[in-house]
Amino acid sequence: MAAAAACALAGCAGTQPSGPAARPDYASPPMPAGASVAASPTGTAPARDCGDPTASLRPFPEGTTPPVASLARIQARGRLVVGLDTGSNLFSFRDPGTGTIEGFDADIAREVARDLLGDPNRVEFRILSSADRIPALNDNTVDIVVKTMTINCERREQVAFSTVYFLAQQRVLAAKGSGIRGAADLAGKRVCAAAGTTSVDHMQRVQPAATIVTVPNWADCLVVLQQRQVDAVTTDDALLAGLASQDPNLQIVGESLSPEPYGIGVNKADPDLVRLVNGSLDRIRRDGTWLRLYDRWLGMLGPPTGPPAPHYQD
Incomplete structure (x- = not known):
């Protein structure tokens, strides 16, 4: 009885906690929502061969536009619906002062709206993650995607593309003094890339010993790099320059891992819209708009060599 009384006083009942409640550890900042570790590649898949993936449909002859169902749909709506994101500094981002979406991609989209609707401001931007670009085109959520989208054979099987409007190179972004000078130094390290991009596959081929952390948007990569949750970021140099412009402690390092030709994505069921978009791109190459x-x-990327020359398949 004495033992039982002592146990009762000590709180030995089975419903009582055996010790103090565990306290949460706030020492490490949380990862961004949607972050995950990319699965390791199971093997090297043979590269798809579609000839020249950047070859697109030739524009209609200047001054002539036959009846185009997609154009009639856009004109009836009164605005061009464009998919992009707001986390790609320099290409598409929200101006903190005005709330307006600005950048190179945003202005390319406005030039297409100028030609299709007569007014560059008759455009509606819809924010997409990189992984959502192709689904948004295929279910007609957007008319076009202008979002640093690399043209390749795999994507050509799912959507159509304009001619190339910008040529980037995939490289690496790291902290100054980190000792990282390129992909060879990333073995055993954590590298950030946006989910649904070619950057993940290229890095896994070039440096299979790296752990790839994927996030929804490129701005998330800047956050996890600054929080030292990853050692580097890899994507196109143009996007890396936008991240580096926000933090003087970061630098782009190493040689190009892969050329990245950007094209405007269009639903494969709308080939005439591809021709109209290519007409706009031809115009901005010729008249100095590009x-x-x-x-x-x-301009921070250095003097331009000029707009990429178009390649046509017909």
């Missing part, structure tokens, strides 16, 4: 937009948004 160079003006480059100087405004991308």
Whole structure:
């Protein structure tokens, strides 16, 4: 009885906690919502061969536009619906002062709206993650996607593309003094990339010993790099320059891992819309608009060599 009484006083009943409640550990900042570790590649898949993936449909002859169902739909709506994101500094981001979506991609989209609707402001931007670009085109959530979207054979099987409007190179972003000078130094390290991008596959091929952390948006990569939750970021140099411009302690390092030709995505069921978009891109190459937009948004990348020359398949 004495033992039982002592146990009761000590709180030995089975319903009582055996010790103090565990306290949460706030020492490490949380990862962004949607962050995950990419699965390791199970093998090297053979590269798809579709010839020249950047070859697109030739624009309609200047001054002639036959009846186009997709154009009639856009004109009846009164605005061009464009998919992009607001986490790609320099290309598409929200101006903190005005709330307006700005950047090179945003202005390319406005030039297409200028030609299709007569007014560059008749555009509606819908925010997409990189992984949502192709589904949004295929279910007609958007008319076009202008979102640093690399043209390749795999994507050509799912959507159509314009001609190339910008040529980037995949590289690596790391903290100054980190000792990381390129992909060779990333073995055993954590590298951030946006989910649904070619950057993940390229890094896994070039440096299979790296752990790839995927996040929904490129801005998330900047956050986890600054919080030292990853050692580096890999994507196109143009996007890395936008991240580096926000933090003087970061630098782009190493050689190009892969060329990244950007195209405007279009639903495969709308080939005539591809021709109209290519007509706009031809116009901005010829009349100096491309160079003006480059100087405004991308001058930090150095002097331009000019807009990429178009390749046509017909």
